[in-house]
Amino acid sequence: MTALPVGGPELPQRRNLVTEIPGPASRALMDRRNSTVARGVSTTLPVFITAAGGGVLLDADGNSLIDFGSGIAVTSVGNAAAAVVDRVQAQVAQFTHTCFMVTPYAGYVEVCEALAKHTPGTHAKRSALFNSGAEAVENAIKIARHYTGRQAVVAFDHAYHGRTNLTMALTAKNMPYKQGFGPFASEIYRVPMAYPLRWPDGPEACRAEALSVVKSLIHAQVGEQNVAAVIIEPIQGEGGFIVPPDGFLTGLADFCKENGIVFIADEIQSGFCRTGDWFASEHEGVVPDLVTTAKGIAGGLPLAAVTGRAEIMDAVHPGGLGGTYGGNPVACAAALGSIETMESQDLAGKARRIGEIMVPRLRKLAETHPAIADVRGRGAMIAIELTKPGTLEPDPASTAAVAAYCHAHGLLVLTCGTFGNVLRFLPPLVIGEDLLEEGLGILEDAFASL
Ligand SMILES: *Cc1c(COP(=O)(O)O)cnc(C)c1O
Numbered sequence: 001m002t003a004l005p006v007g008g009p010e011l012p013q014r015r016n017l018v019t020e021i022p023g024p025a026s027r028a029l030m031d032r033r034n035s036t037v038a039r040g041v042s043t044t045l046p047v048f049i050t051a052a053g054g055g056v057l058l059d060a061d062g063n064s065l066i067d068f069g070s071g072i073a074v075t076s077v078g079n080a081a082a083a084v085v086d087r088v089q090a091q092v093a094q095f096t097h098t099c100f101m102v103t104p105y106a107g108y109v110e111v112c113e114a115l116a117k118h119t120p121g122t123h124a125k126r127s128a129l130f131n132s133g134a135e136a137v138e139n140a141i142k143i144a145r146h147y148t149g150r151q152a153v154v155a156f157d158h159a160y161h162g163r164t165n166l167t168m169a170l171t172a173k174n175m176p177y178k179q180g181f182g183p184f185a186s187e188i189y190r191v192p193m194a195y196p197l198r199w200p201d202g203p204e205a206c207r208a209e210a211l212s213v214v215k216s217l218i219h220a221q222v223g224e225q226n227v228a229a230v231i232i233e234p235i236q237g238e239g240g241f242i243v244p245p246d247g248f249l250t251g252l253a254d255f256c257k258e259n260g261i262v263f264i265a266d267e268i269q270s271g272f273c274r275t276g277d278w279f280a281s282e283h284e285g286v287v288p289d290l291v292t293t294a295k296g297i298a299g300g301l302p303l304a305a306v307t308g309r310a311e312i313m314d315a316v317h318p319g320g321l322g323g324t325y326g327g328n329p330v331a332c333a334a335a336l337g338s339i340e341t342m343e344s345q346d347l348a349g350k351a352r353r354i355g356e357i358m359v360p361r362l363r364k365l366a367e368t369h370p371a372i373a374d375v376r377g378r379g380a381m382i383a384i385e386l387t388k389p390g391t392l393e394p395d396p397a398s399t400a401a402v403a404a405y406c407h408a409h410g411l412l413v414l415t416c417g418t419f420g421n422v423l424r425f426l427p428p429l430v431i432g433e434d435l436l437e438e439g440l441g442i443l444e445d446a447f448a449s450l
Contacts, residue, residue: 023061134162276379
């Protein structure tokens with residue numbers, strides 16, 4: 001075996017294809033994978049990665065691909081970012097685990113301090129750390145129920161909150177997330193999302209009506225007094241990067257406040273500088289009662305958090321929250337390195353700059369390709385939705401064809417959306433502008449090839 005390649009920002013920042021995609025080494029690994037890894041765990045692009053950093057992924061055949069996925073909005077600071085690697089290496093050499101519930105350590109506290117500093121609002125806050133986004137969402141619901149003494153939880157069409165039992169119930173889409181996995185948790189109520197493109201009478205009607213539709217459904221079908229929490233992604237992720245019209249989130253937060261309902265912003269995908277602010281809620285000055293975070297928080301190590309108003313968080317009795325690995329010291333070290341990088345390199349500003357480059361080029365592309373029905377998102381969380389030209393009928397086949405073209409030409413893109421007809425772009429926030437432009441060029445070629 002040859003020496004292992006080193007990743008991180010030093011990795012040459014260029015696209016370079018030396019074999020077809022996937023190449024022979026990846027195909028051989030895929031064969032081994034298929035005879036040992038469960039079929040239910042799927043793969044978007046079957047190239048096996050050996051190193052990654054900045055805006056590129058290096059595979060087992062020596063191909064270097066442009067990364068517009070960040071491992072699903074995780075490696076916002078770049079893979080193997082210097083501050084993450086340094087802190088993780090130091091921590092691993094010191095100690096790897098004690099269990100914070102048995103004997104604590106400073107890193108956990110420091111992450112909670114950073115969360116208090118960067119999450120929206122200046123009120124007193126508390127945080128609890130977990131391993132995955134789904135676990136954070138589960139705990140946010142537990143906390144909201146305990147605090148309010150109520151049980152009902154309101155979630156939205158197109159929502160994605162995870163794959164555990166409670167979070168599957170909160171997630172809207174059946175295939176692949178829920179099919180055959182019931183029964184699901186009870187006391188979950190679903191209301192329409194303010195989805196401008198697909199609102200019955202269009203975007204203007206969406207802006208005018210969505211909030212009152214949601215409020216009247218909650219009133220008529222659940223009863224405000226029974227609702228523990230309303231949970232919403234400020235920009236929906238897996239559901240299709242759906243951005244509600246201005247006023248919807250603020251109105252929803254006000255409604256919750258008036259009715260003693262805990263307003264939970266699930267910022268697991270939209271948080272940590274992705275949308276050009278530290279959190280997407282900030283765009284309109286929304287201050288959620290609880291915020292769930294994960295993905296971008298720790299540069300790729302598994303960490304998640306619930307952060308919220310001290311009186312809500314502290315309503316839970318000692319011992320009521322926790323988990324063996326929650327806030328693992330190595331993951332906390334990674335989070336501190338990641339947050340430090342976001343601060344020192346102004347990655348929120350970088351995200352805005354990425355949006356400024358991407359959106360005009362995508363809008364121009366949409367002018368010549370009527371399959372692109374919508375260009376939306378904010379900062380470095382951008383998507384295009386594909387339909388049969390002149391209609392709202394989703395076009396998942398063209399979406400898959402564009403993604404396949406990009407993959408074959410060394411650009412990793414991801415799809416999403418309830419109807420599988422959305423291409424989403426989540427580049428690492430440290431990606432170079434040349435690579436970003438080159439990736440957009442490949443995407444343009446992909447549409448030309450349709
Ligand atoms: C990914 C995601 C989750 C689930 O996070 P996991 O770490 O995969 O459990 C929950 N909510 C949102 C908005 C997400 O994007």
